[in-house]
Amino acid sequence: MSKYFIACKLPTVQSVSCFRGEAETKVLAIMTKSAESLFKTAQALERLHDWSGAEDAYRQAAEANPNLLEAHHNRAAVLRRLDRADEALVEAVRAAQLAPDHPTVRFSLGLSQEKSGDIGAAINSYRETLSLNPDHVGALNNLGRLLESQNQTPEAISILEKAYALAPRDASIMTNLANSRLQSGQPQAASSLLDRAIEADPNLAVAYNSRGIARHILGTNTEAIDDFRQAVNLQHDFAEAHENLTQVLMYVGNYDEAWREYEWRWKNPSNVQTKRLLEIAPWDGAPLAGKTLLVHAEQGFGDCLQFSRFIQNIEKDGGKIVFACHRSLFRLMTTMPEIDELWDIDNEFPAFDWHIPLISLPRLFRIEIETVPNETPYLDISRLTGDLPELPEKRSDLRNIGIAWAGRPRHEFDPYRNRSCPIEAMELLATVPNIHLYSLQTGEKAPEIEEILQNHENITNLSPFISDFADTAALVNVLDLIITVDTAVAHLAGAMGKPCWVLLTELADWRWQPHNGEPPVWYPSMRYFRQEEPGGWTDVFNRVADLLVLSK
Known part of the structure; x- marks a missing residue:
């Protein structure tokens, strides 16, 4: 009887006859139905890549001898x-x-x-594998990759470095280690590793995808685009590479191709934000002519606020526009008169005639960078209803400024891409004369304001007054200026046409272009303050504080 075989590797089979198609039936007809003979039959069928036949023969072998380890394995x-x-x-x-x-x-x-989606259990099993064999390369590689996916980057790097030392020519290990290097803010080291991975395996699409990310971070966008194109040439259905290609195309201003590439987002398993796949045919841009169109939000809150402007472009022609979004946006979205009805994105939808994902609208409208509709405000805050908060402690002799310092947590260990800043960096603004700061931060980071509030009388925490985006909008509306990192608050202020200073990483997202001091493409009321080096928030806040003094 054969020994244990490495999972996902075919066992060696001696003297296999060349039968195909009806192989399983012919073999089973002439061989004894013992567990051992069934197991050998399964091996032969596996060798012939008859996976269904092999699976059935292994099943019969296990039924014949329930304790036959190799059959189950x-x-x-x-x-x-x-x-x-x-x-x-x-x-x-x-x-x-x-x-x-x-x-x-x-x-x-x-x-x-892991294949069943139980990542925690898989991590435990890979750890147990390593307790039994500390040099098991496959377990080291997979454990490191999964730890990285769980944002445990330092441990992932340590484990993957050991795997790399044991198998220095393995392209998959080099790629996984490079991905962890990317997440830890080491794009040059990642790029060098990926060069070697591609040399070892020129057909490894994931290596080109990762190198494209590294090259984008390093500012070589033409080469990054080439890598993403090569990744999808090697693996056409590689949705993540298509989506990454979209991001860089947007970054360089090639909106036309980018919108088309972005349709791959629905097939990207890594893109899990508000994904709704509906069976009814999508809208093709025709006048509604009495029909009901469902526009459904996707991605984060900032994306919803940014792209909701395109709802104004829809020709209703007696039709009806229903917008599906998160409930925290409901009251705010009533400020768009083009929307006739709001539905909860997390619930089942009533009947409708057509549907369109929100971020597919600019593709239908053939939006180029020169034709982005950027007239603001497109959210009419005067239409807000219900109880709304008022700004406490507002003084007309001071400049009243709203602040937010943390967006959705991503790239925590990567100074090139971590868009959130430490609350301590914001404290410098409290030292500027004749201003009062109001924290608009919500979520788990909101309590951080207490760390600096006790040292300054000119800071007020507004988070207790905020239950949804309508509350935030009401407060933003009576403030003089918003200073924030890349957050939904920035998009909200921009959509309202409020003055907003956006604090950006060196490698900010495509929507915060251009770099060269020209007016912002999407929000004319904004001004950008960009890091001059990765993680360099101190210089950013020094420039902001200086301008506050000069512009008082």
Whole structure:
């Protein structure tokens, strides 16, 4: 009987006959139905890439001998290949019960758990594999990759460096280590690793995708675009590479191609924000002519606020526009008269005739960088209803400034792309004469204002007054200026036409272009303050404070 086989690798088979198509039927008809003969049949079918036949033969072998470890173990691997993740997990669990101390079997369990979507359990299984065999390269590689996906970058790098030392020619390990280097703010080191990965495996699409990211961070956007194109040439359905290509095309101002590439976002498993796939045919841009059009929000709150301007471009022609979004945006979106009805994006939708994702509108309208509709305000705050907060402690002899310092947490260890700043950096603004700061920060970062509030009488925390975006808008409306990092508050102020100073990383998102001092493309009322070096917030706040003094 064969020993344990490495998961996802074919066992060596001796003297295999060349039969195809009806191979399973012919073999099973002439071989004894013992567990061992069924197992050998499964091996032969696997060798011929008859995965369905091999799976069934392994199943019969396991039924003939429920304690036949190899049958459960190999069937799990074949089921993973057939994308039958739940069944694969059952078989991998059974194999692990039969051989709890075997590292290869434990590694296979991790593979099945990961394919089933249980990342926490997979991480535990890879750790258990390494406790049984500390030099198991596959477990090191997979554990490092998953830790990176969970934002545990320092540990991921440590584990992947060990994998790389054990297998220095493995392109997948180099790629995973490079990705962790990217997340830790080391794009040059990542790019060098990816050069070697591509040399080792010129057909590895994920390596080109990662190198494209590194090159974009390093400012070589032409080369980055080339890498993303090569990634999708090698693997046309590589949705993440298509979406990354979109981001750089937008960055360089090629909106036309970017909008078309961005349609791949629906097939990107990494893009999980507000993804709604509907069976009814999408709207093609024709006048509504009495029909009901569902426009559904997607991505983050800032994206929703930025792209809601395009709802004004829809020719209703007696039709009806329904907008589906998060409830925290409901009252705010009533300020757009073009919207007839609001639906909760998280609930089932009533009947409608057509639908369109919000960020697909500019593709339909063929929006170029020169034709972005940037007249503001397009949110009419006078239409707000319900109880709205008033600004406490407002003094007419002071400049009243709203602040926010943290967006959605991403790239925590990467100074090139971490768009949030430390609350301590904001404290410098409190030392500028004749101003009063009001914190508009919400969420888990909101309490951080207490760290500096106790040292300054000219700071007020508004988060207790904010329950939704309508509350934030009401407060923004009576403030003189908003100073914020890349947050939904920035988009809100821009959509309202309020003066807003946006504090940006050196590699800010495409929507905060251009760099050269020209008026902002999307929000004319904005002014940008960009880092001059990665993570360099001190210089940014010095420039902001100086301008506040000069412009009082």
